[in-house]
Amino acid sequence: MPELPEVETIKRGLEKVILGKKITEVCVNNPLVIREPAPAVFKRSLEGLTIKNILRRGKLLILELSNGQALTIHLKMTGQLVYPGKAKNSRVSFHLAGGKVLDFNDQRLFGELRVVRDWKKLKFVQGLGPEPFDLTSADFKDMLSKKKTKIKPLLIDQGFISGIGNLYAAEILFRAKINPERSSQSLTGKEKEALYKEIKQVLSSAIKHGGSSVDNYVRLSGKPGDYARFHQVYGREGKPCFVCGNPVKRIAQGGRGTYFCPKCQK
Numbered sequence: 001m002p003e004l005p006e007v008e009t010i011k012r013g014l015e016k017v018i019l020g021k022k023i024t025e026v027c028v029n030n031p032l033v034i035r036e037p038a039p040a041v042f043k044r045s046l047e048g049l050t051i052k053n054i055l056r057r058g059k060l061l062i063l064e065l066s067n068g069q070a071l072t073i074h075l076k077m078t079g080q081l082v083y084p085g086k087a088k089n090s091r092v093s094f095h096l097a098g099g100k101v102l103d104f105n106d107q108r109l110f111g112e113l114r115v116v117r118d119w120k121k122l123k124f125v126q127g128l129g130p131e132p133f134d135l136t137s138a139d140f141k142d143m144l145s146k147k148k149t150k151i152k153p154l155l156i157d158q159g160f161i162s163g164i165g166n167l168y169a170a171e172i173l174f175r176a177k178i179n180p181e182r183s184s185q186s187l188t189g190k191e192k193e194a195l196y197k198e199i200k201q202v203l204s205s206a207i208k209h210g211g212s213s214v215d216n217y218v219r220l221s222g223k224p225g226d227y228a229r230f231h232q233v234y235g236r237e238g239k240p241c242f243v244c245g246n247p248v249k250r251i252a253q254g255g256r257g258t259y260f261c262p263k264c265q266k
């Protein structure tokens with residue numbers, strides 16, 4: 001699933017090409033991805049509006065529109081935004097003034113598109129924890145000491161901190177040398193600091209390289225992201241750890257696969 005770096009990459013891509021453009025026509029080819037309002041209203045309410053601002057909150061993309069409303073896009077598992085699109089095999093195509101098209105593709109149809117009056121009032125948004133780049137080290141340490149859960153499930157809990165998913169949690173914990181099974185309360189001050197630093201470091205580096213294309217994620221241009229070649233543990237079960245040479249291990253935590261090096265991560 002696209003996480004903060006992938007959504008941020010798409011957001012930055014969109015800013016360069018569709019900001020200030022008018023939506024001339026919306027073609028809904030599969031209404032299942034439209035969560036609100038009804039597909040016909042969704043289409044009608046967007047046509048003729050201009051894209052004023054493009055934001056990201058956690059893994060959610062927000063396109064603020066000229067009438068004060070917003071189009072929110074959650075890519076979920078297999079959603080893609082491609083520009084210029086082909087308006088062929090897309091779930092929804094947004095035709096823009098000038099003739100180009102923004103395609104929303106989604107193989108598994110878990111994606112969620114909404115047109116809402118106030119995106120900040122979405123229940124999902126209100127439940128989100130702070131943005132990693134807005135957090136101070138002191139706040140983060142305080143947040144950790146209040147939780148008793150295991151650190152890996154905590155990092156991917158969107159209510160705790162927003163934008164980190166299964167892939168980046170594994171990469172962050174490896175670099176911070178913390179075992180994913182540790183309880184958050186058991187972390188020392190030094191470990192908390194390392195974790196804080198690695199969250200910012202890993203996410204910024206992944207953004208710099210256009211995100212990780214491991215499943216369906218592509219950049220706005222349709223090209224894959226480059227960050228997968230920097231992965232240390234994610235998807236590397238049984239392969240030698242780049243630091244110590246011992247095999248990378250995969251365990252299940254809350255139904256999700258967690259990759260780590262039992263020797264490097266204590």
Ligand SMILES: [Zn+2]
Nearest residue numbers: 241244261264
């Ligand atoms: Zn190792």
